[in-house]
Amino acid sequence: MSTPKDLDQTGLFGEIKRMARASGTVGGIATRVIGNKLGFKSNQAIHANDLRAALGGLKGPLMKGAQILSTIPGALPEEYANQLAELQANAPPMAWSFVRRRMVTELGVNWERQFRSFSHQAMAAASLGQVHRAVTAEGQDVACKLQYPDMNAAVESDLRQFRVVVGLVQQFLPAIKQDEVVRELEERLREELDYEREASHMRLYRDMLQHIPEVTVPLPVEALSTRRLLTMEWVSGRGIQKILDTNPTQEERNAIATALFKAWYTPVYRYGIIHGDPHMGNFTIRPDWGLNLLDFGAIRIFPPHFIKGIIDLFNALRENDEDMAFAAYEAWGFKGLSRETASVLNEWARFIYGPLMDDRERFIQENDDPNFGRDIAERVYEGLKRTGGVRPSREFVLVDRSAIGLGSVFLRLRAKLNWHKLFQELIADFDEVALAERQQVALAAARVPPPLNGL
16 A cells, blocks of 8 residues: 555645646647657557556546546557556555544544544545545444545546547547547546445445345445445455465356356346446455445446347347347437448447357357457447447446456456356346336435436
């Protein structure tokens, strides 16, 4: 963990420093992309490495936005996409003196009386906040996620910079029109700032996954939570990399992958709700190889017809039915799509759906070529450019991100499963009307507020 720094630098001065750093990063990538398109040569791999290092130290959404763009074929130059796909938060934690002041703000001057113990050092530091381990006055072992100061201003600052770089890159890489992607990112990130909303998402996921024994969702402690402090029961587990370092058996790898698949896709196909951030830091592995799901900021609620569109596209690809595939893209919210462009999108869809259509035990990717996915993405991007480009729908963003993110985890696990069977078990009794009813009941029971976009 980085050496603690006292981050009590809120207000105008802190914002100016932040904007200067972000502007330098954004300006650098935009200038290099434009220069490259105009024929000026530069070492993009080195520049991409610099960008990754710079964004990794920022607390805020520039990093998250870059991660999302890295999952969409052709949205960023190849070198940048490769680096940003691996980006993880590496922000320095708040020092104890500042943590105490922040806790007074959230729980009052007598906040320490509500805990028997509270760790001075953060257990984890991320893009929007950091986690401390504590024991409540009643003796409950808990995790306290405390948001960094001035994050509303930081988010708006970063989003302004993000819009600048996307706008500039868009002029020279026009095949993927990013306006809906940016709007989706903005609204989901603003929702992530509200820890009371996140607590409602935790209640929602506990309900949706209550019959899945492989998955644990911690219970929020509402009496010790606010909009900027989320306290939840502590759950024990190890990070996935530590698990892999022990060289687990194939059976153990498969158990972890099965838990991951059910944790992410049971809510999607039963309730029309997705966890949009399958980052390896957002879950830990239980001693029995089950899963602890930890972070619930990036949650997306879909209209039921969108979920039907996902299933329809699977069936269309399996049956080679281009009319059904075209209708599915329309259900996904793709506007003004030509038949030729839809055919190009089908190549990307077959890459994503491939393991689900193969009714046998297999690895998520059986091609040993490390460039296999990248080569497909390049062909898709060139095809979109040739056919006039495409505007991804807002609903598409987190579905694509989750599929790519989970796929990379399954690759790292070397899990070998019948993915087709797992998928069919989830969609066997799919009914759009029944999903709508389940969704409304679950949202009401968990007291989830309406999405910021009103959908």
